[in-house]
Amino acid sequence: MRNSLLRIQTLTSQPVKVGDMQVYFRSQVLQVRLSSGHGGLIWNRPLSVVMGTRGGEEQMLSVPDVTRTAVLTLLVLGFSSTFLLMLFRRKNAGS
Amino acid sequence: MADSAIQGQKPQGNKLYDPNLAVDTIQTTMNTFLSAANIEAVYGTPISQGENIVIPAAEVLSIAGFGLGSGGGSRRTADPENTGSGGGGGGGGRVLARPVAAIVISPTGVRIEPIVDVTKIGLAVLTMLGFMVGMLTRMNRTRRPKLDR
Numbered sequence: 001m002r003n004s005l006l007r008i009q010t011l012t013s014q015p016v017k018v019g020d021m022q023v024y025f026r027s028q029v030l031q032v033r034l035s036s037g038h039g040g041l042i043w044n045r046p047l048s049v050v051m052g053t054r055g056g057e058e059q060m061l062s063v064p065d066v067t068r069t070a071v072l073t074l075l076v077l078g079f080s081s082t083f084l085l086m087l088f089r090r091k092n093a094g095s
Numbered sequence: 096m097a098d099s100a101i102q103g104q105k106p107q108g109n110k111l112y113d114p115n116l117a118v119d120t121i122q123t124t125m126n127t128f129l130s131a132a133n134i135e136a137v138y139g140t141p142i143s144q145g146e147n148i149v150i151p152a153a154e155v156l157s158i159a160g161f162g163l164g165s166g167g168g169s170r171r172t173a174d175p176e177n178t179g180s181g182g183g184g185g186g187g188g189r190v191l192a193r194p195v196a197a198i199v200i201s202p203t204g205v206r207i208e209p210i211v212d213v214t215k216i217g218l219a220v221l222t223m224l225g226f227m228v229g230m231l232t233r234m235n236r237t238r239r240p241k242l243d244r
Contacts, residue, residue, distance in 0.1 A: 011134040016141065018148060018200045025150070025198075027137040038121070039160030046137050046152040046195055051205050063152055063196050066209040071219045078223035082230050089234055 007031040010047065024050040121161045121186065138198075148200040159188030 013025040026047040033040040046063040139151040165182030199206045 013134045013138060016148070016150075016200070019202055021200075021205075023200060023205060025134065025138045025152075027134050038162060040158075042155070042157045044133075044137050044156075045154040049198055049205055049207065061205060061207055063198075063207055064209050065154070065195050067193070067195075067212040067215055070211075070216050074216070074219045074223050078227055082227050086230070086234060 005031075005033045005035055007033075012050075015052075020054050022052045024052070026050065118163065121163070121184065136192075141200075146202055150198040150200070151194060152196045152198060153192045153194045155190065155192045157188070157190040159186065161186030 007030075009029050009031070011027045011029060013027075015022040015024050017023075026049070027044055028047045030043040031040070032042075045065070048060050048062045051059045051061070136155045137152060139153070142149045142151075161184065163182070163184040165180070167180035193212065194210045196210055197208045199208060
């Protein structure tokens with residue numbers, strides 16, 4: 001990873017016309033690329049949906065990743081509760 | 096051909112051993128592979144369902160890697176058997192995609208319906224429970240000798 005190149009960027013799609021609205025889609029890209037050109041990684045995830053009306057108002061809706069949030073919450077809760085339990089037991093054993 | 100290799104010149108007739116050609120091919124493949132993960136890869140083709148339009152959204156992860164190597168025989172001797180050269184390479188890659196949400200565009204507005212991967216969450220729960228049970232068992236095992244004393 002000595003010559004790696006890290007880049008994070010937000011991409012916006014072409015607008016989709018629905019009635020009076022114009023809808024844009026945004027995604028976030030994490031790009032890790034070796035400068036030697038022998039490998040790389042791209043992580044592309046949906047970010048938000050932007051709705052624009054003729055009046056110029058814009059409304060943004062973020063795209064939630066429920067599965068990732070649930071898995072990360074489980075991991076954090078599991079590790080932290082185990083760590084707290086270890087501390088509690090060690091404290092009780094010492095006293 | 097052996098003489099030209101001894102003198103340090105590249106063989107002109109056989110392009111199979113040209114390392115630059117292999118690097119160019121891999122570079123082109125790599126660029127094509129990595130450019131595939133653009134915004135069209137995340138948001139799918141709109142599907143019309145009555146008055147509604149449904150657009151699937153997915154997370155895309157693409158990984159690729161290549162390696163090259165080449166070498167030749169010793170050039171210190173004029174023996175043709177020691178002046179061969181060769182090269183090789185290999186590579187691999189994978190594209191992973193996971194559905195995240197479905198975007199529903201209706202005349203009344205835009206709605207985002209999250210897609211929940213129950214299997215993935217269930218596996219995470221089982222993994223976490225296994226880790227916790229393992230850690231608690233280990234803690235109990237290490238505590239017993241101290242209590243016996």
